[in-house]
Structure formats: structure tokens, C-alpha cells
Amino acid sequence: MSDTPSSSPCVDREEIEKIAELARIRIAADQSDEVASRITRILGMFDTLQAADTEGVAPMANPLDATQALRPDTVTEGNRRDDFQAIAPAVENGLYLVPKVIE
């Protein structure tokens, strides 16, 4: 695990394809070089941050330091499955259809 990358990261075509696969976004082969160069330019902005002293600072996820609100575990909503499935691209008998997953 690299804790502090030493200098501006440079993502190449191969790395962009790896990230795109993680994000489940297809990138056309003739576009990956351009995407890689733009992403590299964006990652270059992060140098100032790498140089900042954040030793001992607690990470902040919520600007008010709020924690997750809890409520009683009771049903508050009605079942509107038909409404929600009416806008789905493909459904059958109340089920969402996707290409065959198990051979």
C-alpha cells in the first residue's frame, strides 16, 4: 500500500482501462489515450494536497460531524412495486429482466 505517492501520478492507457473496468464504463479503444491524458491532468492538481501536513487530523465525512440518525425498525412506506417497475426497461411477472447470468 503506497501511503504517499511521490509525485504526480501518471495514468497510462492500461491503468485507465483497469479503472474503467472497476467503474463498469466501456471506453472505446480510440478514446482511452485522450481520457488518460485528461485524467492525468486532473490528478496533477492533487500535488498540493499530498504536501499538506494532516498528521493526527481525524478524517471528516460530515461537515457537522453528525452521525447516522436511527429510527424504530417499523414499516413506514406502502408497497409500490408496480409503480417502480412500470418505469423499468424490462420486467416480467414482477421481476427485473437481465441477460442470462447462470448457464
Added chain:
Amino acid sequence: MHDQTVAQLARALRDKQFSSLELTEHLLRRIGQLDGQLNSFITVTDEQALDAARRADEALASGRAGPLTGVPIAHKDIFCTRGVRTSCGSRMLDNFVPPYDATVVRQLSDAGTVSLGKTNMDEFAMGSSNENSYYGPVKNPWNAALVPGGSSGGSAAAVAAGLVPAATGTDTGGSIRQPAAFCGITGLKPTYGRVSRLGMVAYASSLDQGGPMARSAEDCALLLNAMAGHDPADSTSTRRDVPDYCADLERPLDGLRIGLPKEYFGEGLNAATGECIQAALKELESQGATLVEVELPNSQLTIPTYYIIAPAEASTNLSRYDGVRYGHRCADPQDLHDLYTRTREEGFGDEVKRRILVGTYALSAGYYDAYYKKAQQARRLIRDDFLACFESVDIIAGPTTPGPAFGIGEKTADPVAMYLEDVYTLAVNLAGLPGMSVPAGFVDGKPVGLQLIGQHFDEGRLLNVAHRFQQVTDWHNRTPELAGGTA
């Protein structure tokens, strides 16, 4: 009618000077005549608007009218509207018709407002120029060669052009304040958690906040009164009581301490913009405020911190668009992987893809500590800088943007040049503070915005200061000239 503020229109409606139906018909006609030049609306809901106007007129006739009854508004197309397409500016949601209303939409409808439709925006609220919309760019009503700002560019342009007196917006890094500044209107981003996010399509959930955009601070106060409040369906919405935001508008500014961050007045600020801001500050000083220089020493960390945290949150939020449950789905998927990857390739535009990729990178194994965790630590430093300032000042003021509106196409080639446009607004979202943009002059015919930043939940003070400023200035009443509109 279209030159009037929400407050003036509401009064005229109650005084029966005209009906909500007449007002609504007038504005729908203006949209039909003028919006071809601007592209500020994605969807105009004529019939629903006329129905709502008739209902409002009944309420007005029977004495059941509230402060907003019969007033036309528009919603940024990020807010879910039951039965009305909610595209979020994206091909991905071009066919999405939500089965429910966003809480903000319901609140404003319950308050009797009449929605005229859904306004254009940068795709998934990612952008500072409205050039990232699947539905084409919005033109700035002051000069059609200029951008209106973003991401709430359609709402800002529609209000500035007198197509609608007020509109909703959302602000993740400046998306209410920057377009308000570029179009010469007033916009308020409330404290994080003040307004419900339910039904507001998520971009970066720890930064997103909805708010009002209108001509005046008084109008923003009237709208915020209807929009603010706890929502049991949004676990991050606050349980704090909602004050009457109109109650303190007239409060004198004697003794008000205004902090001026020296980092907001240095290199990078357009000189003529800076002069407008200085003149506005002098005006506040002449009303009894004291100007105090303050420091935000971690300001240089703002842009990298934001552009790690927001894309990281976006990459997880936008993983829901999979072509299975709603929205775009690619044709003839070969297998599940092909369904996901091709649906997302086709459905998302370039900037959205870039931010998802940057966010995925920042969250991926081996980089998480160096990027995401580091950014969350820097976020605390940035917020604590503001809290330290607020020990000695009541509000903070400065420019909303480094300069006035730029040209369409001017910054699209370089994503980083575009990101730098948000240098004064991003930190407010990272710190969760309320922020406003208030019209404060013109540079070469282009509007300039004064930014006011308040303490958590101190929206009332910002509205008060902006309102007092607008009592003695008329920048917010200036309107652009558009060819072809009926009077």
C-alpha cells in the same frame, strides 16, 4: 408582470390585480417566445401549470392563500417530479419519469406555488458552465455568447430573463451561487442538512444542498421558509427548528463584523470584479458594518480536496445507473457485464465519466489513504479555518467567482481550467456552511456576484445583510434586454 419579484407578485395576487392563471399564461407565453434563444428549460409543463394556477386562484378567492400561493416557479431538472420526466441533464435519465415528488417539490407545491417546468443543468450537476447538458448549453441572457454558469444554469438564466420569478437550484460546489453571479440574480445555498435531499438526484451526498434562486434576498427568504425543515426520509436533514427567514430582513447592520479572507482578494481575482466587490463592501460599511481581514490558511487545499471527495462520492452514487431498474439501457446486451458497461458508456457524458473514473481511482485499493482519507483530513482543516474566523466575525464576504461569465466553449478543452472557476465557492460546501451570491455590479455589461458566507444555520443573517444591501442598491433589479418578448 415578469419584472416583479416573488414578494411583489404574491401581494398583487392577494390584491386581485391579476390572477395566477393570467400570470401563468403570461409567463408560459414568454417561455414560448424567448426560450429558443436561451435553452433554459428542458421540459415545460403547460397543462399542469395551468391546473395548479386555477387551484391557486380558488385558494386566493376563498382566503386560504399563503405567502407563495399562485406564484410561478421552476424546478431544476434534478428534483424528482411525479409524472414529469426528470432527466438530470443526462441521456441516462432522458426517459425517467419518477413515481414520486422530491420533498422540496412537494413542499413548494403545498405552499401553493405553480411549477412551470424543469430547468436545464449540467449533467448530474457536474459542471460550472451548463455546457455539459445532454440537452445543449444554456445561453446567458445578458450576452448569448457567454455561459450562464452551472450547474443550475437553466434556473439562473430563466430567472434573469424574466421567464419565471424564482427557481430551485442545487449547490454541491457552487452550483447555485456561481450561476446566480453570472446571471445577476440572488441565490442561497443553505447549511448542509437544512433542506431535504429526498428526491434530489444525488451527486456528492455529503456536499449536495438544495436552495432558492430569485431576484432578491426577500424572495429567497420566502422560498426558504417553504423549503427548509426536517424530513424523516432524509437521515442527514437536521431536526433544528426553522426560523421565519423573513422576520429579521430589516435588522440594521450596526455592529455587524464582516470578515474578508485575504486569500479571496489576492492573485487570480479579476481587477474589475474586485472593484465591484470593494464598492459593495463600502456600502455595507456605510450601513454600520465593520470590515475585518481574516485568514483561511488552508485555502490552497480546497480545489484538490473537493475534486477528490466529490468524484469519490459521485462514483459510488452513480453506480446505481445499471440499465436494470430505470433509465437508459443499451440495445441487445450480450451478457450482464455488457449491459452495465455499454449502458454506462452510452448514458453518461464525458465530464460525468471523468469524475466517475477519478473517484474510482481515488477509492481504489492502494490509493484510498493517499487520496480519499487525505482529502477527508484536509476537509476538516478547511472547515476549522472557517470556524476559527467566526470566533471574531459574524459573516464572511468576498467575490463569488474570480471573474464574470466566460465565453461558451472557452474552457471546455481543459477540465482543470474549468475547476478553477469554483475556487471561492467550493470550501463553503466542504465546510457545510450557508452561502449566498448577491448582485453587486457589472463588468463590461456582465454581472458580478458578492458572496456572503455564514455560520452553520445562520441563513437568516445572510438574508438580512443581502436584503439591507438591496434596499440601497438596484443591481438585482437590472434586467437584460431580450428581443421578441411581449411586455
